[in-house]
Amino acid sequence: MRLIVDVMSGDSEALEAVKGALKAHRELGVDITLVGDEKTVTDALETLSVTPNDSVKVVHAASVVTMEDDYLVVIKSKKDSSMSVGLNLLKAGEGDAFISTGNTGALVAGASLIVRKAKGIKAAAIGAVIPLGAPMLLIDAGANVAPNAETMKQFALMGSIYMENMFGLKSPRVALINNGTEETKGNDLARETYGLLKECPDVNFIGNIEGRDVVNSVCDVLVADGYTGNIILKLVEGFGKFMSKTLKSMFKKNFKTIIGALFLKSEAKALKKSMDYTEYGGAPLLGISAPVIKAHGNSGEKGVFSACRQAKTFVETGIIDEIAALGAKMREEKRGTENE
């Protein structure tokens, strides 16, 4: 197995991404292709006393997609970027999965247009594992701000496939985020999606959940349109930071609290770990014909390593084949409806 890693597009130094990828190479036994400015990458390898070879390849890319770039640069003005080059390697079969810490919009657009969506899948979605209690996949976390109900149903199906394969869940519980639990709640999209999910035999639909239940591990897959999903994801991230900031200032307040904090050190550390999004790696792009993972923009060595570990499982399981089969089924159903 070979993982293609874009080591240039994140907010951290290329050296950190290179370290994470090398750790994956050593510990997980995968070959790696590091994509980025050749000199920067070989310098990083030299710092780490590693010489490029068949198992650790370097592929040059002349430019970098920035976080501020328009998402279409990846197929327009920056075709020579580490993101584009990496996606093209994946498309050409020069690796089994692609990992990037870069611009999410550009990665979704590039993956959809270069690697291509699975046939029959209407739109690629960003799946994000929420690290509060039991892992829950939020889909879509921001790729499609205005999907239709049929696309939302595909999110539910792809999310179920992902959680079943990655976390070994039998028949994952799927819920729809809404402003109330009743079937009649929500905007047009939510109500229409509810109707489709209720009738779908391949989705273990448990109904609507409200915002307060996002933190309560009541479902395994949470379906949302990309606008709402992105707000939820970032709100959860913001909470995590708020909580650790609040605890820190509480612990440091005065002599008494500093003493108290000493007694709570290991528990505070465990809590921090349980809310650490880098534990689960990155966000999979579901609906693309090959595995693509968006690692967090400021992933250091640990984040990139986790994303590589996740990519390995992604490749080993049948997710891509199952999503291809899902797409084929959707096309057939559509053809059936049209012929009626």
Added chain:
Amino acid sequence: MRLIVDVMSGDSEALEAVKGALKAHRELGVDITLVGDEKTVTDALETLSVTPNDSVKVVHAASVVTMEDDYLVVIKSKKDSSMSVGLNLLKAGEGDAFISTGNTGALVAGASLIVRKAKGIKAAAIGAVIPLGAPMLLIDAGANVAPNAETMKQFALMGSIYMENMFGLKSPRVALINNGTEETKGNDLARETYGLLKECPDVNFIGNIEGRDVVNSVCDVLVADGYTGNIILKLVEGFGKFMSKTLKSMFKKNFKTIIGALFLKSEAKALKKSMDYTEYGGAPLLGISAPVIKAHGNSGEKGVFSACRQAKTFVETGIIDEIAALGAKMREEKRGTENE
């Protein structure tokens, strides 16, 4: 000043609501009208050794709107409910503000249809003060799941009026929740709303904010459609509970942590207080021609008292007049546009 309090519609005992209202009567010097089943309310008063009089009136209502009732019962099958009776008292000028802990949907519908919206205001909105850091008004927290951009602009204007009057903020900072900070981000509604807010001289618009900034006190008014706003509000509530549950189990884990917790007791208490939504009372319904406040469903004495205190300020400030003036201006602008 007289406050009309629906003491029957909440999840708590009527006695608790009566206690909260009586506390407001004693401490804030307001007259109160308690609406509910006459026997239940007079029994509660008797328990508290209070005899009804001109300052503490009881008005009988034969039924109660439940949390499960359809929102239209308030003007249909349950016209004799404590909520309907209270709203009709407000409409008739038999009090200056109405407070209910009941079914939000029914209260919004009842207030809009019985008390009526201010002329020129397209829709009433639920404002909810988010208790993380500096107070921030989230508007709409769930009254309108599918508003248009013009309605969203009115939310921004009404929210500004509310925060200016209630919290003494000069030119409150208004932001739009979105899946990115750039003007081009979001669904059609968000993009169109951005355009209107940018051009509106009466709104101090600071642009889009992402989910992670909801906890960072970067704005005073956060504009959202009711679907998204409701999800945000409940997520914030859920997070508060998650945080206090997490801290509790961390403190109680073993002998060592119990000792540690003793040193942190007053800080933990202060934290809990800072995240307590009952501190700010309830959620104002903005756009109605008289003050209506939705207190949290499980408000006990403290929650109802806070909502009464808030209602008093609501009445004393010029909010209702300013919203009426806003509605008049909106009607004139519309007429102007139509004549062009």
